[in-house]
């Protein structure tokens with residue numbers, strides 16, 4: 001039995017989406033920019049997909065720009081905005097310490113190019129304090145970028161409130177909604193955002209396709225230059241099969257949004273409750289209520305998360321750690337550290353992220369496996385500590 005509980009990393013492609021993508025690969029090879037029938041067929045396919053994406057966001061199709069994924073959408077939003085804002089002497093960027101690297105590293109690279117940056121902290125629940133943003137905003141602030149939900153802990157930020165503060169000071173607002181689109185209702189108007197990133201492979205579409213929603217009237221410097229594709233905002237022949245996959249995945253997510261969110265929240269709570277009840281010295285990281293329905297992040301005291309991940313993998317269960325392994329050294333997760341968790345607790349954290357295929361039987365199986373695995377690892381750690389002491 002193989003159980004996949006790592007849907008925040010990537011999701012399996014929905015079979016109906018895979019079919020649609022394959023049909024386009026085989027039968028609709030035209031270039032959407034070509035004037036002939038083959039091109040127009042491809043263009044109409046891309047237009048339909050754009051409408052499907054826009055419908056899920058409550059936005060207008062013309063405001064959706066297809067990209068290669070979440071990373072490119074974040075880069076286009078931040079670099080594209082920064083480029084034009086610099087000309088208006090707004091060279092200050094604000095983001096948070098818990099963003100995905102696609103945002104954090106982009107902001108840091110602009111810092112190296114001369115932009116002033118502020119990285120906001122979060123509280124122990126992983127939430128940004130609007131007061132902290134209010135204080136950080138200045139006359140030269142051009143853009144504020146705050147993720148909708150965090151990929152490691154699932155915590156949802158008060159985006160509309162933060163966006164309103166940014167707007168009061170004349171700054172643009174971007175949100176990385178890669179971990180919310182398709183999981184909870186995401187409505188660009190109620191979020192009051194100017195820019196919103198999403199990624200296909202997080203919502204059962206293939207990898208290599210994503211989108212940036214750009215509010216009407218907001219201008220960005222294109223980061224890929226060339227032809228006039230995507231209304232001059234992103235050059236390059238469109239990934240037609242990818243667009244179809246993303247469009248259909250959005251339509252299918254919209255149709256089952258409420259029921260699937262409830263189903264996943266029930267399963268997640270069953271998993272979380274089961275672990276807390278059956279495995280001693282465990283604690284949930286992050287805000288327990290305001291979070292996406294599929295995610296829980298749990299620290300197992302006295303257990304190295306990497307060892308637990310490997311042990312679970314050997315038993316057929318795929319999860320992820322709250323820690324990232326960079327250049328051979330185990331770095332505690334920047335998200336958990338930003339929340340003020342001790343390095344020890346951050347290094348003991350496992351992320352479980354559920355998705356479409358998961359069942360109650362799978363959850364019960366995982367809850368049943370964990371006590372013995374954790375006990376064994378704790379005994380090994382304890383023995384190791386005694387030997388090395």
Ligand code: PLP
Nearest residue numbers: 069070071100102151176178199
């Ligand atoms: N932003 C967040 C919050 C993510 O979780 C991810 C992927 O893990 C990305 C951006 C990057 O998306 P992609 O893999 O499509 O480039």
